[in-house]
Amino acid sequence: MTTNPQPSPPVDTGRAHPARVYDWLLGGKDNYPADEAVVEKLPPEARNAARQNREFMHRAAAWLATQGIDQFLDIGTGIPAEPNLHQIVQNVVPSARVVYTDNDPIVLRHAEALLVGSAEGATDYIQADVRDPEAIVRHARHVLDFDRPVALSLIALMHFITDEQDAHGIVRNLVGTLPSGSCLILSHAASDLFPELVELVVAEYAKGGIQLALHPRAEVERFFDGMDLVPPGLVTATRWPGSTPPPTPEPDAGIYTGVARIR
Template sequence: MTTDTPHPPRIDTSRAHPARVYDWLLGGKDNYPVDEAVGEKLPPEARDAARQNRQFMHRAAAWLAGEGVDQFLDIGTGIPTEPNLHQIVQRLVPTARVVYTDNDPIVLRHAEALLISHREGATDYIQADVREPATILERARAVLDFDRPIALSLIALMHFIPDAQDAHGIVRNLVATLPPGSCLVLSHAASDLYPELAEQVTAEYAKAGIQLGFRTHAEVTRFFDGLELVEPGLVTAPEWFRTAPAPDPEGSGIYAGVARIP
């Protein structure tokens, strides 16, 4: 697969971007001084949250692949960090098909790493924003069969979409396009677990022009309205696991959950 983007958009290095700050928090090198400046002002727990997010994605993707899910739509992909989602699922299901989406041009520059699929499967990358679902879905249909179950992955994404931009409506509309048996995989920063830390992180991102909308457990649960949460339900990222070994217990300001579409 290819990105079908002959002229990649220009990367704005004067403004921080969530994908690049996240890359810095994970210890990556694909970021700029403006992103590092934001990361350095965040509390140490922010790095823990980035790691916990990534580990949750690994566990959830592997479990879904083990359950037979072989189609994934990952929105808010971020800069490639191995193992990427397709590497995890294609180890278990070589024929799995994965579509990645992000709105940061630097992710497009690194999309080649996301397109090295197992020869029996397929991957694609879409340069688009979650607030442009029609664009995402139109391109995704070229790779994914929307008559069969699809896992929609929204990892650490929706807290960048404030209520004024109808975050819950965006997810509801995306889920509505998926057939029964599909799943929603979502992680989200909490406003009610460590309120002071949440306020500090929100303030530092705001100084960089990035608006955050951390949410309470009840508000994050709303993203799963009408769906069937699988055990252990909506818990913190380190608490979500389905197969042994269990992650080491640790504090977390990230909620995580997986739910099936009935």
């Protein structure tokens, strides 16, 4: 089952958007000159970080599906790039239900065409901003059963929320709506792994009108306060193994990752 998204508002192609910048870094073509202007001066590590982050999402989602989690709320979905989260989890549990959320209208235009779930499961889409968690949860309740465990996926999203916007509080509010046994999947760009590159990356994003709030390890770990991190804990993207570890070790590109169970 797949439900239809709401009508999408016009896409602002003159302003860079994180989802389209990420698409470029992953080798996609759904981006515009404003997005390309952000990435053209980024170091090569930025593309590696995007790929490692995406591969972490694949491993984490697949692992949770093998652990019996069959409901996923993915916020900050990004432009579809197969395999998408629902394809990963429905390959393990065909009846899995997935709700996608993003605030870029172009994501929903592609979601309508590409994010088609299995016959047994369900996929749904909402255009919304993580800074409005109540609206997201209100919509998600139409598809997901919040009396059973839900996996909340926040992949490379919260470093676009400034300290003034209270990223930790937003995650705390979202987690607070989920029942015991639910899980948080989170990845976050680090400020302390490659400090010599942080200033450049933050500056190039800022030129495109995108604010970045990178954090050191201790601040990323705070997102998991009150939860139980599953082994190996909070680690860089290539160090989170899931059921199928990366085939060959490679240098990390500055992304912290973790999966935690909600008590």
